[in-house]
Amino acid sequence: MKKVVIYTTTYCGYCTAAKKLLEKQGIAFTETDVTTDDSKRTWLVEQTGQRTVPQIFFGDTPIGGFSELSEIVSNNKLLSLLNT
Numbered sequence: 549m550k551k552v553v554i555y556t557t558t559y560c561g562y563c564t565a566a567k568k569l570l571e572k573q574g575i576a577f578t579e580t581d582v583t584t585d586d587s588k589r590t591w592l593v594e595q596t597g598q599r600t601v602p603q604i605f606f607g608d609t610p611i612g613g614f615s616e617l618s619e620i621v622s623n624n625k626l627l628s629l630l631n632t
């Protein structure tokens with residue numbers, strides 16, 4: 549199964565919601581808080597093309613933020629994406 553990494557900042561409601569959703573689905577993840585890490589934040593924007601957090605990766609692939617994760621869960625695609 550691909551590793552799940554979620555990049556977050558403090559005081560971020562969407563980050564909390566995304567983590568709760570992953571937990572509810574029973575998916576283990578690693579969290580990286582980029583609140584004070586400017587170089588990591590720059591890297592994240594380069595990788596994802598997005599300036600918002602959270603940003604979630606399945607393996608090396610950025611899948612988006614909370615909205616995209618919710619859609620994946622709603623469409624029942626979470627396990628297949630993590631296992632391919």
Ligand SMILES: N[C@@H](CCC(=O)N[C@@H](CS)C(=O)NCC(=O)O)C(=O)O
Pocket residue numbers: 559560561562563599600601602612613614615616
């Ligand atoms: N559609 C995004 C929204 C994420 C979002 O708005 N995050 C806020 C923090 S909770 C943010 O990054 N705001 C800064 C900005 O919009 O530049 C998602 O579902 O993840």
